[in-house]
Amino acid sequence: MKTSLSLSRISRRQFITTTATAIAAPTIIPASALGANGRPAPSERITMGVLGWGMQGPSNTGSFMRESDCQVVATCNIDKKHLEASVNEINKKYKNQDCKTYHDYREMMARTDIDAVMLAVPDHWHALIATEAARNKKDIYGEKPLARTIAEQQAIVRAVQSNKCIWQTGSWQRSERNFHYAAEIVRNGLIGKVTKVEVGLPSGHHDFAGTGKPLLQKLAQLPEKVDDLAKVVPGTPAWEVAVTQPPPELDYDFWIGPSKMEPYIQARSHMNWRWNYNTGGGQLLDWIGHHCDIGHWGLGNDDTIGPLEVEGSGEFPAKDALWNTCTRYRITCKYPNDITMIIAGGHPDIRDGTKWIGTDGWVWVNRGNAFESSHKEWEDTRSLPEEQRKVRLPFTKGGHWRNFLDSVKTRQPTVTPVEVAHHSALPGHLGLIAMLAGRKIKWDAKNERILDDAETGKWLTRNYRAPWKLG
Ligand SMILES: NC(=O)c1ccc[n+]([C@@H]2O[C@H](COP(=O)([O-])OP(=O)(O)OC[C@H]3O[C@@H](n4cnc5c(N)ncnc54)[C@H](O)[C@@H]3O)[C@@H](O)[C@H]2O)c1
Numbered sequence: 001m002k003t004s005l006s007l008s009r010i011s012r013r014q015f016i017t018t019t020a021t022a023i024a025a026p027t028i029i030p031a032s033a034l035g036a037n038g039r040p041a042p043s044e045r046i047t048m049g050v051l052g053w054g055m056q057g058p059s060n061t062g063s064f065m066r067e068s069d070c071q072v073v074a075t076c077n078i079d080k081k082h083l084e085a086s087v088n089e090i091n092k093k094y095k096n097q098d099c100k101t102y103h104d105y106r107e108m109m110a111r112t113d114i115d116a117v118m119l120a121v122p123d124h125w126h127a128l129i130a131t132e133a134a135r136n137k138k139d140i141y142g143e144k145p146l147a148r149t150i151a152e153q154q155a156i157v158r159a160v161q162s163n164k165c166i167w168q169t170g171s172w173q174r175s176e177r178n179f180h181y182a183a184e185i186v187r188n189g190l191i192g193k194v195t196k197v198e199v200g201l202p203s204g205h206h207d208f209a210g211t212g213k214p215l216l217q218k219l220a221q222l223p224e225k226v227d228d229l230a231k232v233v234p235g236t237p238a239w240e241v242a243v244t245q246p247p248p249e250l251d252y253d254f255w256i257g258p259s260k261m262e263p264y265i266q267a268r269s270h271m272n273w274r275w276n277y278n279t280g281g282g283q284l285l286d287w288i289g290h291h292c293d294i295g296h297w298g299l300g301n302d303d304t305i306g307p308l309e310v311e312g313s314g315e316f317p318a319k320d321a322l323w324n325t326c327t328r329y330r331i332t333c334k335y336p337n338d339i340t341m342i343i344a345g346g347h348p349d350i351r352d353g354t355k356w357i358g359t360d361g362w363v364w365v366n367r368g369n370a371f372e373s374s375h376k377e378w379e380d381t382r383s384l385p386e387e388q389r390k391v392r393l394p395f396t397k398g399g400h401w402r403n404f405l406d407s408v409k410t411r412q413p414t415v416t417p418v419e420v421a422h423h424s425a426l427p428g429h430l431g432l433i434a435m436l437a438g439r440k441i442k443w444d445a446k447n448e449r450i451l452d453d454a455e456t457g458k459w460l461t462r463n464y465r466a467p468w469k470l471g
Contacts, residue, residue: 038068039068039069040068040069042071044069045068045069045070045071046069046070046071046115046116046405046408046409047071047073047113047114047115047116048064048070048071048072048073048074048114048115048116048117048118049072049073049074049075049076049102049108049109049111049114049116049117049118049138050064050072050074050075050076050086050090050117050118050120051075051076051077051105051108051117051118051119051120051121051129052077052082052118052119052120052121053075053077053079053082053083053085053086053120054082054120054270054271055120055208055271056120056143056170057082057086057118057120058085058086058089060118060120060141060170060401061086061089061090061118063399063400063401064118064141064401064405065090065093065094067401067402067405069405069409070116070405071094072090072093072094072099073098073099073100073113073114074099074100074101074102074108074111074114075087075090075099075100075101075102076101076102076103076104076105076108077101077102077103078103078250078251078254078255079249079250079251079255079270080248080249080250081249083101083103087099087101103251103254104254105129105132106132109132109133109135109136109138110136114138115138115139115408116138116139116140116141116166116404116405116408117133117138117139117140117141118141119133119140119141119142119143120143120170121143122273122274122279122280123145123147123148123273123274123279123280123281123285124148124257124258124259124273124278124279124280125257125258126142126143126145126146126147126148126152126156127147127148127149127152127153127155127156127258127470128257128258128468128470130142130147130156130159130160131155131156131159131470131471132471133165134156134159134160134162134163134165135159135163135471137163137165138165139165139166139167139404139407139408140160140165140166140167140168141167141168141170141401141404142156142167142168142169142170142418142421143169143170144169144170144171144288144289144290144293144421144424144425145281145285145286145288145289145421145424145425145428145429146169146289146418146421146422146424146425147425148279148280148281148285148462149429149459149460149461149462150426150429150430150448150460150461151460151461151462151470152461152462152470153421153422153425153426153429154422154448155470156418156422157418157419157422160418161418166404166407166408166411166413166414167414167417167418167421168400168401168403168404168407168414168415168416168417169289169293169414169416169417169418169420169421169424170289170400171289171290171293171416171420171421171424172399172400173290173291173293173294173367174293174294174297174396174400174415174416175395175396175399175400175403175415176367176369177369177382177395178365178369178370178371178382179294179297179354179365180393180395181365181371181382181383181384182294182298182354182356182363182364182365182371182373183294183297183298183365183393184384184389184391184392184393185298185363185373185378185384186298186299186356186358186363187297187298187299187300187391187393188384188388188389188390188391190360190361190375190378190384190388191356191357191358191359191360191361191362191363191374192358192359192360192361193337193358193359194298194299194339194356194357194358195338195339195340195357195358195359196339196340196341196342196356196357197295197298197299197339197340197341197342197354197355197356197357198341198342198344198350198351198354198355198357199288199291199292199295199341199342199343199344199350199354200291200344200345200347200350200351200352200353200354200355201283201284201287201288201291201343201344201345201352202283202286202287202345202352203283203327203328203329203345203346204283204327204328204345204346205229205230205272205274205275205282205283205323205325205327207267207272208271208272208274209267209269209270209271209272211266211267211269211270211271211272212229212267212272212323215229215241215242215266215267216228216229218241219232219238219241219242222237222238222241223237224236224237224238226238229242229267229275229321229322229323230275230317230321230322230323230324230327231317231321232321232322232323233318233320233321233322234320239322242265242267242322243263243264243265244264244265244266245264246264246269247266250269252264252269255269256279256465257465257468258464258465258468258470259278259279259465260278260463260465261465262276262278265322267322267323268322268323272323274286274325275323275324275325276322276323276324276325277324277325280325281325281428281429281432282325282326282327282432283325283326283327283345284325284326284329284331284343284345284428284431284432285425285428285429285432287345288343288424288425288427288428289421289424289425289428291352291353291354292341292343292354292424292425292427292428293416293420293421293424294354294365295341295354295356296420296423296424297393298354298356298363299335299339299356300391301335301423302419302420302423305335305336305423305445306335306423306426306427306443306445306448307333307334307335307341307426307427307430307443307445308334308335308336308442308443308445309333309334309440309441309442309443310331310332310333310334310427310430310431310433310434310440310441310443311331311332311434311439311440311441312329312330312331312332312343312431312434312435313329313330313435313438314326314327314328314329314330314435315327315328315329315346316435316436326345326432326435327346328345328346328347329343329344329345329346329431329435330342330343330344330347330350331343331344331427331431331434331435333427333430333431341427343427343428343431351364351366352366353365353366353367353370354366360374361373361374361375362374363378394415395415396415400415400416403415426443429460430443430450433450433456433459433460434456436459437453437455437456437459439453439456441453441456
């Protein structure tokens with residue numbers, strides 16, 4: 001079991017201490033090893049390997065590199081350009097050439113001198129990489145949603161628990177004051193008994209990578225004049241234009257990994273993999289780990305209680321369309337104690353963000369420090385009198401990334417441990433299954449299985465492409 005830092009690190013620290021005592025001339029120990037400039041000595045820093053350098057990887061890594069007791073020592077990527085950009089950025093920050101590069105995450109995970117890893121890879125890779133990290137006793141900062149399927153999420157939870165790893169999820173809204181304040185108001189019963197929670201998420205598709213636009217410009221030249229990538233299907237001239245050779249810097253076979261092999265289409269690789277169910281889960285699963293996570297926090301449903309019934313309807317492009325994820329959706333989850341949660345995208349009556357409605361009032365919260373409520377004084381003060389804070393939700397000191405590093409040292413849970421990430425994403429996964437099945441599903445929250453419906457039960461998992469296996 002880990003105590004403070006891993007055994008290998010403790011040995012390393014002991015080695016440095018012993019050496020420093022035994023050798024008379026202190027000049028042979030580099031100044032940096034003694035913690036020059038107020039920085040903890042290298043032997044006292046949390047060593048980290050980072051995976052993924054697209055939309056989220058650089059910002060997570062930047063946050064960790066700003067913490068003086070963390071040292072990023074390795075970076076892994078299957079895209080040579082991303083790998084190069086990451087190692088350059090890391091070495092520039094530390095003014096050295098020490099960061100090692102890896103193509104295969106298994107080699108990086110095998111390093112015993114790495115304490116922690118930051119995972120910012122597409123959703124279809126979460127389970128394999130996170131379980132490999134856990135088996136290698138790494139503490140893990142992993143992105144939301146926990147995984148692409150419920151079975152994969154369960155595998156991550158088991159691996160993290162059995163290896164006693166610290167886990168922090170990228171659900172960073174928990175480390176923002178307005179979300180914490182709103183959830184505490186609800187948890188302390190100030191809006192009375194909660195009857196409804198509204199979770200408003202984005203709809204449609206968004207061309208994050210900017211790779212959809214140039215493709216659409218080409219498609220506009222075709223006689224069919226295709227104006228939406230959700231309308232492009234195999235066997236059409238538009239599809240022929242979309243499919244190209246992968247660029248030489250990208251190991252596309254590795255990138256597809258455990259998912260079904262598909263021809264390379266730039267507009268659904270980096271960043272835009274979200275809009276293809278082979279690799280992502282659309283807006284619903286991209287955002288469930290944020291606003292539903294906050295909804296559960298207020299309800300106190302973090303790691304024990306799940307929805308009991310889930311039904312929903314959505315608008316889906318053709319299954320094999322280039323962008324095929326649901327564009328508009330409305331999901332109703334029934335929780336114990338007569339609480340209903342509505343999760344919706346593209347329905348104007350459900351506002352973006354999280355709103356709890358109770359018998360004595362309501363609270364709504366969103367990004368950008370947004371907060372509204374039925375009680376004007378809550379909006380004015382933005383803090384609860386101490387006597388009303390009978391339930392105190394943990395608040396991170398110094399931010400979400402700092403919270404992870406503190407937990408690595410203290411071995412206390414982070415503000416979004418793995419069980420929380422699992423439960424936050426469950427309503428999204430179950431909602432998607434209910435929409436695809438076109439019927440209400442009953443969820444056995446204790447045993448985590450779909451009741452009386454063998455057909456939909458199959459969608460809790462997915463087939464892996466050989467040779468990949470979830471261990
Ligand atoms: N917390 C947040 O606010 C937030 C915001 C954006 C994205 N995310 C999450 O971060 C994760 C990454 O999303 P993104 O938008 O940055 O994706 P992206 O496509 O922009 O970047 C993914 C990176 O992972 C690399 N990669 C892919 N497979 C790999 C493998 N097997 N081994 C090593 N590297 C691999 C890619 O080359 C790329 O550098 C997703 O889970 C996403 O949901 C979270």
